[in-house]
Amino acid sequence: MKQQELENTKEYKYGFTTDIESIRAPKGLSEEVIKFISRAKKEPKWMLDWRLKAFDRLKKVKEPNWQKPKYPKIDYQDLYYYSAPKSVVDKPKSLDEVDPKLLETYEKLGIPLKEQERLSGVAVDAVFDSVSVATSFKGKLAEKGIIFCPISEAIQKHPELVKKYLGSVIPITDHYFATLNSAVFTDGSFVYIPEGVRCPMELSTYFRINAAQTGQFERTLIIADKGSYVSYLEGCTAPMRDENQLHAANVELIALDDAEIKYSTVQNWYPGDKDGKGGIYNFVTKSGACRGKNSKISWTQVETGSAITWKYPSCILQGDNSVGEFYSIAITNNHQKADTGTKMIHLGKNTKSKIISKGISAGKADNTYRGLVSISKKALNSRNYTQCDSLLMGNKCGAHTVPYIKSKNSSSIVEHEATTSKINEDQLYYCNQRGLNQEEAVGLIVNGFCKEVLQQLPMEFAVEAQKLVGISLEGSVG
């Protein structure tokens, strides 16, 4: 390997590209392209109509511009909206038929799909550019009536569920990127947990962007029927490129009576180089509806990658006594920017929400927490607790906290706490004196700072996330 390449891989070890033959939709955004995607996915007519309705809407709405990180105008006609490895187009029936090149790619990413199936208790859906290439443990899950499959497959096999719930939390009119996603979404996961079933293993989706000049439009839909429980995790990586690539996802969660969904994200898209060149624009809409009484949705996110992260995983607390939680770690280094937080919309009585946000900025990065807590007139006796902590490293980065609080009844209680601190030189010195080098020391202190959030991650991923937190900040202390 050349010296430059060696250095690059040290910074971001997932930055390789898989050389694989792909089938792409023609460049640009048009009705033809949407029809191409729909045809490629063998979709029924109602799905295509839904997409076209969104496309119609898209022509009338404008990109939002109120967020803190600004970005150069995206030329939506200069993107590919669909790219799939040729070998996947005739969809393999089992893992043995999956292109070895793809299996190798996932192995390199630390997700050995085949071994995964045999060894660990985690079921994986692997999404490569615009298609799902493999889903493990499907059979075992089906025994309990659990559906875990690519959403493109669910559209064909479970249209009644998709029709009922798709767009029911994030309507196609929600905002520009949600509308765009509704028109051109390609793949993502579909999960349905039947009434009274506790999902016996972690479900996870691994998103990989590989093709150049291609946007990834993930669509994920998770439904937890009455009294059920599921824990789901997504991971994301992409190759290193000088261009900025767009990942615009829509994720919808629905929890019915007494159901609980735990959704965790470890986002490690390519962040761009030291000078801020390249990297993913991670513009994501995530929203969960606690539709039933006593239901619960908990978001946990570890956001370390992307040039720009812009997302607010939300909870709509419709059912009485429902609970929403948001635990977040957002790390920005070099020129990365993050504007992230949550929305807790209290509609039902006795609803509770909790927000724990940890923002870490280093280098010349900028980190904003933006959150909305809204308590409606009818949401009597509701409660919110928010805690936002920011940690600064060096003196060229920024941290901002922008909380919006609306309370329309007097029986509810809303609390907000915020702190901003700088990483303490004396703490570093103390760790150094105990034999830890600068990077180990920073990793340790930052992991301590994030502990409340890291604790929320499923065991299988917590260790990995801790390491990632350390790696993301490497070189940030001189």
Add this chain to the structure above:
Amino acid sequence: MLEIKNLQVSINSKQILNGLNLSIKPGELHAIMGPNGSGKSTLANVLSGKSGYEVSGQINFEGKNLKGVPVEERAQKGIFLAFQYPLEIPGVNTNNFLKTSLNSVLKANGKKEVDTLSFLKLVKEKSLELGIDEKFLSRQLNVGFSGGEKKKNEILQMKILDPILSILDETDSGLDIDALKIIAKGVNLSRDKKKSFLVITHYQRLLDYIKPDFVHVLSGGRIIKTGHGELAEELEKTGYTKLN
């Protein structure tokens, strides 16, 4: 083991140490006493390699010049500093910190790292030896620890890292008699032919429990008098001013 020659240290152009000479041989325990502001803590910090000081003169440790050697490497080579004010690190489990620290030192010396089980065994053994309640080890590092607990934690870390040169920076100040005895026990149990100690203190009290080979008086940035145990007792009676 440690050879300090004509050490000059200033901070923001203010001279603190002014031509300090000190030689510590393996197995020796030296005590440094001196009034406030005489440069005792500066000496401890400079020996550990803390940045922010302008340093000239020479510090040789195990025959090697320490100039330019970073803090963690000095620690890995066997220099331990028990802090006067141990730092709090929220969210970091004390046990975990100790294990990470021990493994860094072992790794740097080409030794095998310990796994969690053998580490916990080691901690249990050492806390028992010192008579320390190991409960505080499952708490966050120094967070909410009493002054005594913090200092005991420092001594436990010293026992576990097993350094060849331990510097105690006023570890005794602010301690009750029981905690003081634990600190002294930690030092006394570690003393052998190979290990050396530099104990910095204000009071003679600690030296009732730890018998030094040499006592030095630091004043005005240099050692103005060197003697044995009786010098400490004399100081206790007469104070520092008489010496100037």
